Amino acid sequence: MINVSVVDEHLIFSEALGALVSGAEDINLVSCHTFSDELILSMRENLVHIAIITVRKPDKKVLQDIKALNYRSPKLKILVLTIGVDEKFILQLIKVGAKGHISSDSGRFEILEAVYSLRNGFEFYAKTITNLLLNSYLNDKESKSNNNHSGKLSPRETEVLKLFADGKTNKQIADILFISIRTVETHKTNIMKKINIKTTVDLVKFAIKNNIIKLD
Incomplete structure (x- = not known):
């Protein structure tokens, strides 16, 4: 069973995304969160495998939160869902430890595929970001x-x-x-x-x- 938590700055949206992934085979929706000081503790206590974090704007606090989650819970895999965020910031999210990226254009199937991929030890990037990653890393x-x-x-x-x-x-x-x-x-x-x-x-x-x- 894959323990999943969903994080959004608005609880109503984290619960909506949680409803989208809950009920899928082998997925256990542990919790839906807003960003808070208790976030890291909750992830550790609930043995969360995958955290789906929605990012709506370039924010250094989000980068710091992802760094902290990776440091405190090294086995946790972070999947970011970006909405209206530019490519430069998406790369920053990946560089600080996000193991997967999906966009607001992603449907339920792609979100679930991303979750399963991360749990199986792979990274997952929406097709729209692939060329950007290549251009960034090929050199x-x-x-x-x-x-x-x-x-x-x-x-x-x-x-x-x-x-x-x-x-x-x-x-x-x-x-x-x-x-x-x-x-x-x-x-x-x-x-x-x-x-x-x-x-x-x-x-x-x-x-x-x-x-x-x-x-x-």
Whole structure:
């Protein structure tokens, strides 16, 4: 069971988002919060796995809260839902510890997919943010451990990696390859182990670097 808490500056909206995710398979809605001094304590006491935090404006306090949550509850995974926030601030949210991002355009299915992905050890970013992340990180110093590993991947793993790097969701990959979503997740885990990387952003970078996909 995945313990989920929802946080919004307005309680009525956190409860509405909570209602959207509650009732889904394997999800236990623990609580709906506003930002408060008791937030971190509540997350720890209730053994929350995923915190969905709505961000409506660039606010340093939100960045500080996410940092504090990560420090006090290192096993907690934070999924941010942004509304009317610019791309620069979204990157800041990711850099301070958000492991996933969805936008106000995301539907229930994408929100649930994000929750399941984070719980299974993956990061999750809405398709609208993928190119921004690439532009931000592609020029970073490449890890030497990522070099010359593409030959270790099986043909099926290469297919999965290509589809994922092209922006396909786990369900879309499963439908295209006629396999289960769980099998897709297993392939992604094996790929990350084989090429020694830890984030889905680095998966896309690896695919580009090794000509598995090409940027337009």
